[in-house]
Amino acid sequence: MPKIADQLTDRKVAALREPGRYAVGGVPGLHLRITPSRAKSWILRVKVGNLRRDIGLGSYPFVTLARARDEAFEMRKRIRDGVDPLAQKREIRQAIQAQQAGDKTFQECATAYIEAKAPEWKNPKHRQQWENTLKQYAYPVMGKLAVADIDLSHILAVLEPIWTTKTETASRLRGRLENVLDWAIVRKYRVRENPARWKGHLDTILPAKGKVQKVEHHTAMPxxxxxxxxxxxxxxxxxxxxxxxxxxxxxxxxxxxxxxxxxxxxxxxxxxxxxxxxxxxxxxxxxxxxxxxxxxxxxxxxxxxxxxxxxxxxxxxxxxxxxxxxxxxxxxxxxxxxxxxxxxxxxxxxxxxxxxxxxxxxxxxxxxxxxxxxxxxxxxxxxxxxxxxxxxxxxxxxxxxxxxxxxxxx
CATH class of the missing domain: 1.10.443.10 (Intergrase catalytic core)
Incomplete structure (x- = not known):
């Protein structure tokens, strides 16, 4: 049987100042940890399988003494039932991140990408050009769509209307779409391949920029x-x-x-x-x-x-x-x-x-x-x-x- 320490009271917890680890009592393994900066937090030391683990239960006074004891008691109960609390917390955190990623829109990703890359752009007008082209052509089509759901049909809906009439602008825009979507993939906001990729993908659908016929003849005045x-x-x-x-x-x-x-x-x-x-x-x-x-x-x-x-x-x-x-x-x-x-x-x-x-x-x-x-x-x-x-x-x-x-x- 683990030794149960003398129980700390709210007054004692508030009064403790020396850095160290103090047994709380009431629940085996529950401690109050005080750092050299005098920050206080609750730690539950338990054995899961053959491993000894320290599980954080939150900081004091945000987590009160009574709440720390309740959570420590519930944590020990789950361990007895065969649940690994750290693995469970990790799964919950990953599920939340996945949900947040699914809610991330293309426009939010584009804004974050521009903020991240702007410091390396030597010409300050480069940022404005990025924002202008995305705002004019991309956002009306897919700005509010979840970045995880964007596919080839959305990319073509943006590019095809201007590919043969504003080829240079469209080509630059395609590259910007590809960069934003690559960023989203790296940040785990989407798992699908990049539909704005040119080589081996869009180059089989759209005419090459250099081969688009641009010559137009207009009736002129003498x-x-x-x-x-x-x-x-x-x-x-x-x-x-x-x-x-x-x-x-x-x-x-x-x-x-x-x-x-x-x-x-x-x-x-x-x-x-x-x-x-x-x-x-x-x-x-x-x-x-x-x-x-x-x-x-x-x-x-x-x-x-x-x-x-x-x-x-x-x-x-x-x-x-x-x-x-x-x-x-x-x-x-x-x-x-x-x-x-x-x-x-x-x-x-x-x-x-x-x-x-x-x-x-x-x-x-x-x-x-x-x-x-x-x-x-x-x-x-x-x-x-x-x-x-x-x-x-x-x-x-x-x-x-x-x-x-x-x-x-x-």
């Missing part, structure tokens, strides 16, 4: 027709007409202009910074603003709390068709995107600016090594001079030799 068109466009009212003017002045894509926000524009620095998640190539693009572009922006009304430079009449941004509709009402069959081709033709045929500078202004993906080397700096000052010259060409009255008739549709 260079010599631009002056007359610009004059007529300037006379038209409405936000869509102003947005179309900005498209022409900046040689930007229609979608980039329609989504432009005031916080992207620095009027003093004469620059518009388009974030990578809104660019076709997935890279941030700085657009120099000519004096004419600055003049246009300063004349725009600020409508309520809208963040958009060119807001739609009923909030939000202008639709894709709104700019095309302006041209149709003016009797033109050219399309807004075609002005980029007109700008490039103007640079090549009417100026001495290098072709590479025009390609950079258009934010085109450069494959030639010389052009790619040119890309290493964004040549903002040189591009500003070029865009000022373009604006001057548009706004300078045409001479008789410059005028050509604009053919109307219909």
């Amino acid at each position: 260079i010599d027709a631009m002056k007359s068109f610009w004059r007529n466009l300037t006379a038209r009212e409405g936000m869509s007409a102003r947005a179309l003017q900005f498209v022409i002045l900046t040689a930007a894509r229609s979608g980039e202009v329609r989504g432009a926000r005031w916080d992207e524009i620095d009027l003093n620095a004469k620059v518009w910074t388009v974030p990578g998640d809104r660019m076709k190539a997935g890279r941030e693009h700085r657009v120099p603003l000519s004096a004419e572009a600055i003049k246009l922006l300063k004349a725009l009304p600020r409508l309520g709390d809208s963040p958009f430079v060119f807001p739609a009449p009923r909030a939000g941004q202008l639709s894709d068709m709104s700019l095309t509709a302006v041209m149709r009402r003016m009797g033109q069959e050219a399309v807004p995107h075609g002005f980029r081709s007109t700008f490039r033709d103007w640079v090549g045929e009417r100026t001495n600016y290098p072709r590479e500078l025009a390609e950079q202004a258009l934010a085109h993906t450069l494959t030639n090594k010389v052009e790619a080397a040119y890309r290493r700096g964004d040549a903002l000052e040189k591009r500003l001079k070029m865009m000022d010259a373009w604006a001057q060409f548009l706004t300078t009255p045409a001479t008789s030799g410059d005028i050509i008739e604009l053919r109307r549709v219909g």
Whole structure:
């Protein structure tokens, strides 16, 4: 029979200060342990099979003397019944962890991954790019889903709509999905394979990034027709007409202009910074603003709390068709995107600016090594001079030799 110690009282437990282990009494093997820092906790020393074990029952005073005795008594009873209390506690803890893992959403995992990896990212904008692409494309589809349940169908629902139209963005996004899901696997939040893996998996379903056909041909306006068109466009009212003017002045894509926000524009620095998640190539693009572009922006009304430079009449941004509709009402069959081709033709045929500078202004993906080397700096000052010259060409009255008739549709 184990020796039963003299029973400690609540008053004695509270009064004890010396570090050490004190037999509590009342239940064999129950002790009060006091550390050098005077923290107190309950320990039950028992023999399970051939092993002697110390089982923690909690700290004092959170666990009272009476409760410690009750739990120690129940623990000894379970041991007599053949239960290993430590193994049982471990199983309960693992079950709780499994339940918590099953409840972990993709968005929670993505947020935790970004927090963990952000310190190693040298460019502070890298974090913002991660958050923006996930928020725009991934979270609406699977942000609230348990990360353990995400499968191929969810990955394709995110990637397929943009794989052939925004291939660079989609490819970066796929890599980010894969990283988050790998993190979740390592953290035991999911046990299934990674459905966002490319090699040997998605590469059998989606076309390779480098083989996606990106070339599109858009009806463009002849260079010599631009002056007359610009004059007529300037006379038209409405936000869509102003947005179309900005498209022409900046040689930007229609979608980039329609989504432009005031916080992207620095009027003093004469620059518009388009974030990578809104660019076709997935890279941030700085657009120099000519004096004419600055003049246009300063004349725009600020409508309520809208963040958009060119807001739609009923909030939000202008639709894709709104700019095309302006041209149709003016009797033109050219399309807004075609002005980029007109700008490039103007640079090549009417100026001495290098072709590479025009390609950079258009934010085109450069494959030639010389052009790619040119890309290493964004040549903002040189591009500003070029865009000022373009604006001057548009706004300078045409001479008789410059005028050509604009053919109307219909």
